[in-house]
Amino acid sequence: MSDRVSDFLGGSPLGVLVRLVVISLLVGVLLSWLGWTPREILFWIEGSFRDVWRTLFGSLDSVVNYFLLGAAIVFPLFLLSRLLKSGRR
Incomplete structure (x- = not known):
């Protein structure tokens, strides 16, 4: 089951979560800088x-x-x- 989840997410769930948090912060900073x-x-x-x-x-x-x-x-x-x-x- 864990392999199915990892395959679906593209990596381990914790690793994917960390990447999503970092990318979300970067995109949030960019959008805030643009005033959107x-x-x-x-x-x-x-x-x-x-x-x-x-x-x-x-x-x-x-x-x-x-x-x-x-x-x-x-x-x-x-x-x-x-x-x-x-x-x-």
């Missing part, structure tokens, strides 16, 4: 997801509008051509 707070980072991530969502589905909305606009002309012309072709037989 956890709240600002979370708001930035949330805003990024909102922008991506709007971009993807805003574009999808435009595609649907273009499809409906073209279909209003293409489908009646297709049906009319099929009806005229079947009348010639």
Whole structure:
């Protein structure tokens, strides 16, 4: 069981814990020096997801509008051509 845990963590649990604590302190000092707070980072991530969502589905909305606009002309012309072709037989 201990080997499974060590394999999963990438080393002994105590060693991994010490590395995580040291890295967390270094990242915390860096973020503090930059003046960033956890709240600002979370708001930035949330805003990024909102922008991506709007971009993807805003574009999808435009595609649907273009499809409906073209279909209003293409489908009646297709049906009319099929009806005229079947009348010639």
